[in-house]
Structure formats: C-alpha cells, structure tokens
Amino acid sequence: MISDYRRAALALAVGLGLALPAHAFTACQVTDVGGIDDNSFNQTAWQGVLDAQDQLGIDARFLESQAETDYEANINSLLGGDCDVIFTIGFLLGDATQAAAEANPDQMFSIVDFAYDPPLPNVLAQVYATDEAAFLAGYLAAGMTETGVLGVFGGINIPPVTIFMDGFAYGVAHYNAQKGTDITVLGWDPETREGLFTNNFDSLDDGRAFAQNLYDEGADIVLPVAGPVGLGSAALANELGAEELMIIGVDADLYQTDPERGHVYLTSIVKRMDRTVFEVIETAMDGAFEGGVIVGSLENGGVDLAPFHDFAGAVPQELQDELAQIRAGITDGSIPVGGE
Template structure:
C-alpha cells in the first residue's frame, strides 16, 4: 500500500474500540531482519517500547527475525494472551501480520511501515510521510554538493524505501528549479521506478561497495536507504574524509546512533517510530485502541530533518533560511512534495 493510500485509509471510519486489559501490561515486538540494534527502524521502534516501560511500568519483550521465514513463527510464538500488543516492524511483515490478526481477532497488533485498506479492527498501522523530510534533505544536498552529483541507493525496492528516494529526488529538482542549477542524482529515477538496490538490509559490505561506486561516479553526498547497510557507506566516508564524501542517514539521527562515525552525517531523515509506538501503547492502556492508521508528517513531528551537528557552521546561512521556509511551505501546502 502506498503512503498516499495509507493517508486515504486514515480518513476512513475507524473500527470500534477494543478495550485494554486492566491487569499487568506487556508490549512485544518482532523485528525485521536488521535486528533490534540496527541503528535504524527496529531500534527506533524498540526505543518507544522502552520509553513506555520507563514511563508506565510495562513489561517489554522482543523477538528478532533472522530471515523472512521467521516472521510467521515469531508471531505465532507470541500469541496466547501474554502480549497485550504485538508490534511487527517493517513492510515485509505485512502479510504475516494480516494472517495472524485475522486468525486471532482478540489479539491487538500494530505494524510499522504498513497499513491495511480496508482497516483491520485489531491492527493499527504506523506509516510516515518521509518524502516530506527527504524533500528537504534533497534540497540540502543539492545546495551542499561540490561536484554537482549526489547519489542514493536502497535496500529493497518497496514503498517504505522508495518514498525516501522519491522525496530526495524531487527536493533536488526543486533546488535546481529555484537556483537554475543542474545537480544530478544517481541511483534512482522516480519516473522509471528504477535504481540501485542491495536487496538486503544487513550487509555492511554492500553498503560500502554501493557507496564506493557512486563516489567513483562523482557523488560527494550519498543517501543510503537500507537500514544497517548504510553503516558500510558511513565507514567509507569516514576513511575518505567528509571533504570527499558526506552521508545522509535515515530513520534515526545517525549522528547519535552511530557515534564513531557521527561526523560523516550531514543530517538524517528521521522517522519518529518511537513516538508513534509509545502513542499506540498509551492508546491500548487507556482502552482507546482502534484499528486504522497513524500517519507521521512534518506537521505532527512524525518525520523530520535532524540537526546538522558537526556541519552546523558549514551549511550556509542562506541555505538554512531556505530550508526553514521550505519546511513551512511543505506544512502549509504551498510547496508540493512531488514533481515540479
């Protein structure tokens, strides 16, 4: 389901409220194959569970998926009433989650990066308009490149990945239109839907190799949309030096989650999965859970562009001002996040 479809689904009437139990509360999470400490979406979602554990005294459990074949088995192992809410993390768990939810209507689920149309009574989807923040990142990259060439690659060609790449591409196009420049993007075409993909979310070696190829073609800023794979790109930038190559992170603020190489990140396109996971837990505990979808946007803080950190003094003041105006334009609708 596309992000546009998810937003449409969010406007549909939601299912009837399912009451939460009044006894001890347990939130359970099933990761995608990147693992719980992937410095990316699995870890960010788990942080929301841990924050709820601290704030509300809940119990927390997780199971890691080593391969896609683990999804169904992991979900099945958590059924039986011990989990008040089961979080499944990632688009690829969409089918397994739907099957389990249909077979277990009394079990509450929430899935990150997926939404069902029509909604399921016992599943709350969490999706994110990451193209909004990625649009800003593309504009920033176009304003910061010295070579006039920037690059991107993805993990797998699925909507939660390509939405980053779309926004990034359109942000570059918008910068070119505003400034009369001709910054080129390598690795993705929103028109043909073709680009570079490692076909996994685990291999740091692939992240390094893909970044090396883009660098060799002239890119001095690269956006890896591949979870932990991007850490391999950051390792290359660390060796080359930021004068040669800068990285834009995704999902979490990688300056903070990858501190050994934090200085290579110009910024990160942040998905606040921790905030939406926390919100879902609050709803279940309050007895106000409803099937449907939560959409994170720039306006509600569900997505954002992270601080420039070590590049604070490097990004020109004029460009910072343009980005501030761009954010306001995206939020109020005067700037379209799409083809220009």
C-alpha cells in the same frame, strides 16, 4: 485494557522505584531482519517500547527475525495472552501480520511501515510521510554538494524505501528549478522507478560497495536507504574523510546512534517510530485502541531532519533559511513533495 487511574498508578510506582505487578501491560515486538540494535527502524521502534517501559511501567519483550521465514513463527509464538499488543516492524511483515490478526481478532497488533485497505479492526498501522523530510534533505544536499553529483541507493525496492528516494530526488529537482542549476542524482529516477538496490538490509559490505561506486561516479553526498547497510557507506566516508564524502542517514539520527562515524553525517531523515509506538501503547492502555492508521508527518513531528551537528557551521545561513521556508510550504501544502 488498563484504565487511566491504573496507568497513572503504574507510572507513579515506576517513579518511586516500587515493585510492579507480575503482569501489568506487555508490549511485544517482532523485528525485521537487521535485529533490535540495527541503528535503524527496528531499534527506533523498540525505543518507543522502552520509553513506555520507563514511563508507564509496562513489560517489554522482543523476538528477532533472522530471515523472512521467521516472521510467521515469531508472531505466532507471541500469541496466547502474554502480549497485550504485538508490534511488527517493517513492510515485509505485512502478510504475516494480517494472517495472525485475522486468525486472532481479540489480539491487538500494530505494524510499522504498512497499512491495510480496508483497515483491519485489530491492527493499528503506523506509516510516515518520509518524502516530506527527504525533500528537505534533497534540497540541502543540492545546496551543499561541491561536485554537482549526489547519490542514493535502497535496500529493497518497496514503498517505505522508495518514498525516501522520491522525496530526495524531488527536493534536488526543486533546488534546480529555484536556482537554475543542474545537480544530478544517481541511483534513482522517480519517474521511471528505476534505481540501485542492494536487495538486503544487513550487508555492510554492500553499503560500502554501493557508496564507493557512487563516489567513483562523482557523488560527494550519498543517501543510503537500507537500514544497517548504510553503516558500510558511513565506514567508507570515514576512511575517505567527510570533505570527500558525506552521508545522509535514515530512520534515526545516525550522528547519535553511530557516534564513532558521526562526523560524516550531514544530517539524517528521521522517522519518529519511537513516538508513534509509544502513542499506540498509550492508546491501548487507555482502552481506546482500534484499527486504522497513524501518519507521521513534518507537521506532527512524525518525520523530520536531524540537526546538522558537526556541519552546523558549514551550512550557509541562507540555505538554512530556505529550508525553513520550504518546510513551511510543505506543511501548508503550497510546495508539493511529489514533483512539480
């Protein structure tokens, strides 16, 4: 572990442009499929490592998984002492991470979108209350739709995906309850747990096709919870025009990471994986690393709604004020995000 004094010295060296030791502290990442530049969760988590590289002077490495069969091999290839902490990105890496952690109790691991019960002593899990931010997005979409129909679909039917869909559907339901409206959500029923899934996180063609089908059924706002797949939905919206179809992004602020189509994003449901990854690295460098769980929420800034950007002038002030009130209600517990 690295002391506070050592960490400060490394940060100062970076700021002064001085040469760093060959091995200061190394953070390594194993991506899920979709790659390091997926405009989504892999890239956002990697940004936390890059931020630590810039600010704390660490070394950084990553390995990309092309398929689920790569998880175990990629993790194992990073073992052996070259990586102080190994980050594994995504729910689907849960089993491979557990196996490696149990076989290598002195190696520090951190996994995004998965938590163990009971916790593993050398794995710090990062999970997110994305249903809180998605609830706001659902309420926003209900207030902005012209057709009264909204659409949502997921990549794979796993908890880190469906938590977005739950929050979105319940946010729409809250709008209906408050306004006496009947805005419809196509693609997910949080009670029956049935909905639309592409069963992958990488096919832009599927993103286009699923959004097209929802649009054909009347949806004028679509939430794709499928990583890079959603870029295909945005491409369709770009061709149709935002006045016909708007997209709500996930994980990162897609207005910034997908700038060519930024004008189609009403907002994005942001998971600050960069912030929690950076926090884990700081904790490890301070010698305070231990197994457990970090939970990102609206209250601590771990999840949020991105700015409305090009739609800032289109979202009525009354609706913005209601969103602020709902945010406060979620934070203080007076508004449940799991349905009323």
